[in-house]
Amino acid sequence: MRLESSEDVRINAAAGVAGVALPARTPSGLKRLTQEQIVLITTLVLAGIFAVLVPGFATVQNILTLLNSIAVLGILSLGAAIVIIGRGLDISQVASLAIGAAMAAVVMQAGGSIPWAICCGFAVSLAIGLVNGLVIAFIEVPPLFATLATNLLMFGLAQIFIVGSTLLVYVPKSAASFLALGRNVAGVPIPVLIFLGLALIVHLFLSRTRIGRFIYAHGDNPEAARLSGIPTRPLTVLEYSLCAVIGYLAGLVLMATLSSIDTQIVMGTEIFNVILVAVLGGVSLVGGRGSVLSVIAGGLLIGVMLNGMTLLNLGNDTQNIFRGLVLLAAIVGDNLLHPRDEETARHGD
Template identity: 25%
Template structure:
């Protein structure tokens, strides 16, 4: 009797766990990331009150801009079930192209920016063609990374460096939006978001769904608090940094494309089940191509922003841990490595987590090993959670 009654109880418990994991996989994946971020901030703040000072928060946000922009492009590629290891080096190549045209050739900044964007998209177009031919994206982009490391040596002048100090190129990072304009943009963003939520509320009411105005007021209040709080914090120095405004604009465009258009529906369908999407008439090959083109554009922007902040381009541009940090940011932020699940907001959330660890380690004067241990541990835990959510069970799969 005991074993007979215990079996249904265990089955019921497993079903409940499975349903809970399925719910977590569908949404609210940003909540654990925010909790982890709060813990990281609390730990470092307990060690140094300067960690959450206005100046350090501004430094932190500027430090993560390049990673967040590159991670945004990585999110699009991960959503269709692919991966790219060459985007960081590509960002350095694009920056070298733009800086060379603006500084060495004396062309307008707009021409340099356009050339960098075209370079990034042409490279990822070629990579996408090979991937659609059947070569695994891991191998294509790994080989592409090596080729691009040689290409940057070709693009750079004989001294292998281009200084952009004192040029229009440097203004990309040095420009600051006045506080008044920043608050006006925050107000416009809040109004636009509230109108969007109100429109959704009216649509649900017209279809007979029972919803309250709290579904409009509460999210709008949260967005207003984030926007105005961010502007208040980041304009304490000399204004809202232009790189952050660029990142915000890219996030908004990406959010609209992935949530409010047919492209977004097809994007998640291809990542969720490529064969089913193909049978449904969705152009799978084209969606993969679009994702890589977006990554190419993001890599170009990330490279130019970073070069403007560093006041130059060299053979080390796009190197170091940038690529791994971008992939880690996308995954830690909640985008699945298995495709079909995630949000563009995971780029900024994951970049904040990775950047907060790095910033805290530097502020406290800890060894670099601590940063590597902490970042690697967070990444492993994030992937483990993603595996559990994908499987829908805490139990390991059968082999």
């Protein structure tokens, strides 16, 4: 069964779990389009406008630069999407990115072999994911709050035990084979290839495996999922662990590209960009909606916007403001296209 749209996913998940077939709706006009289709069309229109107006936009080189610029964000969003589809939220994903990568770099500096260094970083990131998952699944702390707390906790611990107060860790020159991760293969940047490969894997995982379907069921209606026998607590731990590990992968890619990692980004607003990419494409925060395609659509829109504005020589702050405004428009547009029914809306959406 192919899962083309978030609508299908919702119906299938509900039908599969609760054994209840929802009546198929036949929306008309604009509403027939799914959110990721709308976002993709918007992206294409925007790209078209840039291609006409901005010199140097519609070149192969620029397209690759564009893709490279969203690779890390895209990888992060894939992890965030898994958690959000399971009706969670992981504010600490950037912590697993930065601290895991920093751990790997520190081990490399100390002379450890590259595979050993990568394993050490992996262990640190996995630990962050496990702490999140366990606290959320078993102590039942709201995810927003639990991950906010682990974010602070891990950042503090990392400074005390791993990176010190310098915050910035360099990858030693000796680790050249690691730094190759940031290069190109046949002109295509490796980060882009990693992003696309991971997207394919996550897509197959979410749509073709039993656990993937369970994640949709879990996000769509956690109580129904639990009652129908899905082990929702271990599933929650798995979701957050996957999110953290994917975050770590993004951290390695980022570190290879920059030859260093600045743990200061943990306290920054990067995580909000990640969530916005996922949500923009249709991975709804209510859970159980959206797919990998949503992440790709959201990532492309952000990428095209940023790239176009950079070519137009707009400053970083101006870009932030523009991006924010477009996102606000997207949120409002989503709200107008898919208005919430006040009678049936879940509380705390």
